[in-house]
Amino acid sequence: MVTYTSALVTGASSGIGQSLARRLAEEGADVVVVARRGDRLESLAEELRGRYQVSVEVLTADLTVPEELAAVAERLTDPDRPIDLLVNNAGAGSRPPRPLADQPLEYELGKVDLNVLAPLRLTHAALSAMIPRRHGGILNVSSIAGFLPQPQGATYAATKAFLTSMTETLYCEARTSGVHATVLCPGFVRRGEGGAHGGTRSIRLPEFVWLDRDEVAREAIAAVRSGDPVCIPGRHYRAAVKLSRILPRSVSYRVFERLWGR
Secondary structure (H helix, E strand, C coil): CCCCCEEEEECCCCHHHHHHHHHHHHCCCEEEEEECCHHHHHHHHHHHHHHHCCCEEEEECCCCCHHHHHHHHHHHCCCCCCCCEEEECCCCCCCCCCCHHHCCHHHHHHHHHHHHHHHHHHHHHHHHHHHHHCCEEEEEECCHHHCCCCCCCHHHHHHHHHHHHHHHHHHHHHHHHCEEEEEECCCCEECCCCCEECCCCCCCCCHHHCEEHHHHHHHHHHHHHHCCCEECCCHHHHHHHHHHHHCCHHHHHHHHHHHHCC
C-alpha cells in the first residue's frame, strides 16, 4: 500500500476534483488545490484545514494560459516543497453536443489544450521531480469515453483516449523508478452542483447509471494506493467497457450511433 503525504489537484474547485481533494485531506495528505475560481478554492481550503488539520495551498490558474500552466509545473518541481501525488483532473467536456464539422475549431482546440497538453506538461514536470526521488504517483482523470466511439463528442473522446493510453504506458515505464500511474475512467457522475461529468448531452438516464462523485473519489484513491493502473467505477461501466472489446467494431458503431447520434 503506497502512502502519499502531499498532493496537487487540478480542477479542484468543483466536481470530482473537489471530492478527490477532500478524500486526500481526509486521509491526511497536505493538498495544493488548483483551478481558475480562486474564491471557491479559498472556501475549500478553509474547509479542509478546519476539518482535517492539513496544510492546504491555493494556486489559482487557468491551465489553457501558457504562463499560468508553467507556474503550476514549476510548483511541481520545487525541491523544497515536494509533491508526492499529481492529480490531473481539470478538463473540458462536450457541451453543446455537435458533430465535429459543426463545432468551431477554436472550441475544439481549447479542449485539446486543457485535456491533453495541460496534463502532459504537468505529468512531465512531476516525473522530473519524482523519478530522482524514486517516489511519487500520478492520477489522471479520464473517462469511459476514451474506450468508446462518441458521436457528437469526437474531440472529447479522443482526448480521453490519449489520456488513458498515456497513463497506461506510463504505468509500464515508470513503476520500476518508484513512480506509479493510475487512470480514472468514470461514466456519468453527479457533480453535486446540479451538473454532471462524463456526458455530452442533456438526456434522461436511468438512476443506476449515475455515480456519486465522492464514491468515485474513494475508489480512485484506493486504486492509487493499491497500485492499480486503471480504475473504472461502477460494475455496469466495467461491463460496458469489456463488452465493447468483445463486440465487432461494426456493431459498436451502430450502437453508439443510435445512442449519441440522435
